[in-house]
Amino acid sequence: MNDAIGHVQGGWDSIWLAYFLSWAGIAVFGLSLVPAGPRRLALRELIAGTMLVFAGVMVTSLSRVTGPPFVDGTVLTVVSIGSGLALLGHCAMQFAAGRRKEN
Amino acid sequence: MRHWLLTLDGTTRFLLWSPLLLLVSVLALTGLHIFVAQARTWVWKVLLGIAVVMIAGQAVLGLYWVPPEHYMGDVYRIIYMHVPQVWMSLIGMTINFGCCVLFLFRKSWVTDSLAEASASVGVYFGAVGITLGAVWAKPTWGAYWTWDPRLTTAAIMLVIYTGYLALRRFVEDPDKRATWSAVLGIVAYVDIPVLWFSVKWWRSIHQEQSSPKTVDSLMTMVLRWSATMFLSLFVVFVYHRYLAAQAARAREVAAPELLPPSSSAPAVSS
Numbered sequence: 001m002n003d004a005i006g007h008v009q010g011g012w013d014s015i016w017l018a019y020f021l022s023w024a025g026i027a028v029f030g031l032s033l034v035p036a037g038p039r040r041l042a043l044r045e046l047i048a049g050t051m052l053v054f055a056g057v058m059v060t061s062l063s064r065v066t067g068p069p070f071v072d073g074t075v076l077t078v079v080s081i082g083s084g085l086a087l088l089g090h091c092a093m094q095f096a097a098g099r100r101k102e103n
Numbered sequence: 104m105r106h107w108l109l110t111l112d113g114t115t116r117f118l119l120w121s122p123l124l125l126l127v128s129v130l131a132l133t134g135l136h137i138f139v140a141q142a143r144t145w146v147w148k149v150l151l152g153i154a155v156v157m158i159a160g161q162a163v164l165g166l167y168w169v170p171p172e173h174y175m176g177d178v179y180r181i182i183y184m185h186v187p188q189v190w191m192s193l194i195g196m197t198i199n200f201g202c203c204v205l206f207l208f209r210k211s212w213v214t215d216s217l218a219e220a221s222a223s224v225g226v227y228f229g230a231v232g233i234t235l236g237a238v239w240a241k242p243t244w245g246a247y248w249t250w251d252p253r254l255t256t257a258a259i260m261l262v263i264y265t266g267y268l269a270l271r272r273f274v275e276d277p278d279k280r281a282t283w284s285a286v287l288g289i290v291a292y293v294d295i296p297v298l299w300f301s302v303k304w305w306r307s308i309h310q311e312q313s314s315p316k317t318v319d320s321l322m323t324m325v326l327r328w329s330a331t332m333f334l335s336l337f338v339v340f341v342y343h344r345y346l347a348a349q350a351a352r353a354r355e356v357a358a359p360e361l362l363p364p365s366s367s368a369p370a371v372s373s
Contacts, residue, residue: 011178011242018181018235019166022188023158025231026336033343 052084122327195225203288220344
């Protein structure tokens with residue numbers, strides 16, 4: 001939204017979207033370069049989990065900045081952060097199991 | 104009158120020069136990576152480490168530290184992601200062009216694989232860069248997309264180089280694939296100078312390239328920081344794509360039915 005003399009107001013939703021897309025792109029493209037195997041699966045969970053947690057934090061942040069419609073994003077935030085943390089937990093368990101097997 | 108650099112305090116001066124120092128380091132490491140075979144295994148890891156640290160730093164610098172722009176407010180912060188990724192795309196296409204020309208003069212799987220790797224990484228950065236441009240255009244221009252010369256030539260670039268990668272998938276004979284794609288790579292590059300100069304040649308909605316003389320020094324510093332970060336990632340991505348392409352070539356050429364029939368076939372070199 002612009003004011004009368006053309007100053008752009010706000011825009012944090014676009015900024016977060018742009019940064020999120022860049023980070024997710026780097027993670028996904030980088031992951032495609034890792035050879036298939038258990039390491040890639042664990043890395044995939046690590047990246048997906050981190051992105052979900054970040055998406056949850058982003059929705060919360062946007063709720064504060066932009067107001068509606070993101071104010072109703074509480075459920076989305078909880079689901080996103082919850083599933084992200086669950087994935088990260090599973091990933092950590094896999095790493096630990098792999099380490100035990102190596103030892 | 105005192106030079107503006109002398110009016111800044113030591114910390115700010117250090118911050119302004121640090122991206123340039125990092126850029127020089129990344130370029131030096133990249134050179135080492137390319138020319139010294141033994142250095143390859145650790146150099147890409149160092150570059151990846153630099154990129155990861157710089158991503159974290161860039162989030163702080165780009166989203167928080169650097170001040171908002173006078174007219175665009177905060178939304179201009181997308182520049183720190185949009186512009187460097189488009190630059191990386193152009194670098195990728197330029198490397199692809201160089202490899203395509205080299206391949207036609209001196210046939211080698213190395214140049215063919217590097218051409219494939221640089222084009223695929225260039226297409227990736229181009230796609231993300233153009234998408235971010237659309238995200239930025241909505242709040243500033245009022246529309247995600249217009250058929251402005253810069254945007255149109257960027258879209259043409261993506262289509263052509265996606266076609267280049269598709270051609271490489273469709274042709275099974277490695278010799279024909281390498282030659283045909285080299286010719287297409289040279290023809291495709293015609294679009295790149297047009298894309299670069301389009302904002303100078305035609306008055307359009309997309310702004311001309313800014314110069315460090317016309318932009319606030321802190322903004323220039325953060326842009327250089329982002330460019331160095333993406334350059335590190337670019338080298339790591341191209342290197343790994345190149346290794347995958349070389350492995351695929353080695354498998355193909357090792358298959359007896361796909362061995363080039365004549366002496367004009369490209370020689371395998373490492």
